[in-house]
Amino acid sequence: xxxxxxxARLGRGWxxxxxxxxxxxxxxxxxxxxxxxxxxxxxxxALSAGFQPDARRCQVAGDSRNTPGSGCALLVGGIDAxxxxxxxxxxxxxxxxxxxxxxxxxxxxxxxxxxxxxxDRVSVALALxxxxxxFLVRKDDHSYQARLLHGLRLxxxxxLEVVRTALDSSIDAGVRTRSVAASLIGLHxxxxxxxxLLANMASALSxxxxxxxxxxxxxxxxxxxxxxxxxxxDSSYESQGYGLxxxxxxxxxxxx
Numbered sequence: 234x235x236x237x238x239x240x241a242r243l244g245r246g247w248x249x250x251x252x253x254x255x256x257x258x259x260x261x262x263x264x265x266x267x268x269x270x271x272x273x274x275x276x277x278x279a280l281s282a283g284f285q286p287d288a289r290r291c292q293v294a295g296d297s298r299n300t301p302g303s304g305c306a307l308l309v310g311g312i313d314a315x316x317x318x319x320x321x322x323x324x325x326x327x328x329x330x331x332x333x334x335x336x337x338x339x340x341x342x343x344x345x346x347x348x349x350x351x352x353d354r355v356s357v358a359l360a361l362x363x364x365x366x367x368f369l370v371r372k373d374d375h376s377y378q379a380r381l382l383h384g385l386r387l388x389x390x391x392x393l394e395v396v397r398t399a400l401d402s403s404i405d406a407g408v409r410t411r412s413v414a415a416s417l418i419g420l421h422x423x424x425x426x427x428x429x430l431l432a433n434m435a436s437a438l439s440x441x442x443x444x445x446x447x448x449x450x451x452x453x454x455x456x457x458x459x460x461x462x463x464x465x466x467d468s469s470y471e472s473q474g475y476g477l478x479x480x481x482x483x484x485x486x487x488x489x
Contacts, residue, residue: 269320270489277315279441281484285309288463289348291336298336304463307351308332309480320383320488321367325390327358327421329445329480334398349453349460352396356447358421360390377429384427384439392421394449396461401454403461410472419449419475427486441486447478 269275284306291298291305300306311329333351340347366382394417396403407416423446427439451473452461460466462476 269317273319275315275317275320275323276489277317277486278489279313279315279484279486281312281441281443281482282308282310283443283480283482283484285331285478285480287351289351290339290341291351292339293336297339305336305338305351307336309482311356311482315362315386317362317364319367321364323362325358325360325362325388327356327360327392327423329356329358330354331356331480333396348463349458350398350455352398352452352454352459352461354461355395355397356392356419356421356449358390358392360388360421360423363387380429380437380439381427384425384429384441386423386425386427388421388423388425390421392419392447392449393417394419394447396452396454398454398459401459403450403452403454406452406454409470412472415472416450416452419447422446422448437488439486439488441482441484443480443482443484445480445482447480448475449478450474451476 284300286300286303286305287307288304298306309329309331311327313325313327315323315325317323331354333353336351338347338350364383364386366385370379370382394403403416404413407413410416423443425441425443427441429437429439431437450461451464453466453468453473454460457466462478464473464476466473
């Protein structure tokens with residue numbers, strides 16, 4: 234048997250120990266929906282896109298973009314971040330944008346006048362984020378079902394709503410009507426469901442479907458030629474009250 238120097242044997246032994254430690258450190262953790270990789274704090278990030286239905290009919294680049302039996306489907310995109318204690322309760326901040334100016338309103342019948350045009354919308358919302366089914370999950374439950382239950386989200390909170398065109402905005406409308414807050418502040422509610430794609434790791438990627446309801450100011454822009462929603466305007470120099478906007482979005486959510 235060839236003689237192996239002691240230093241070589243010690244070096245080989247330390248190599249095995251180092252490899253074992255690295256294997257433990259880099260081994261994927263079990264799925265834990267109630268805890269993130271930051272301990273009791275779970276941070277989620279999401280990217281989504283969808284549409285906002287509007288009763289007015291429209292065309293985009295000469296092509297119809299109307300939902301069957303309804304009006305225009307305005308494109309919506311957004312991002313959001315969630316900060317949850319044990320994956321159950323926390324807060325979310327959401328940023329979304331609705332593309333309206335690219336859509337050209339169309340009259341419902343030939344010979345009739347087209348309705349007011351669509352503005353763009355930017356929404357910044359802060360919401361209470363609650364995962365109600367997460368409270369039913371047993372502590373240290375690492376199952377796929379546990380992560381699935383944590384994916385149901387309810388949220389509600391205030392939002393900053395800015396609708397705009399190249400020549401006008403809801404900020405200017407608020408100045409005209411002497412009610413800036415009534416032209417900018419709305420209420421944002423959401424209902425999300427998630428289907429986990431990865432459930433054998435400490436961090437997870439999920440498919441998300443979101444239904445969002447925006448109770449927001451109704452705004453008249455460009456001297457009445459643009460409206461944030463289909464409503465009968467009293468005057469472009471008076472507050473128009475509030476209306477409900479509905480958004481349906483699909484996207485991906487990733488949890489740290």
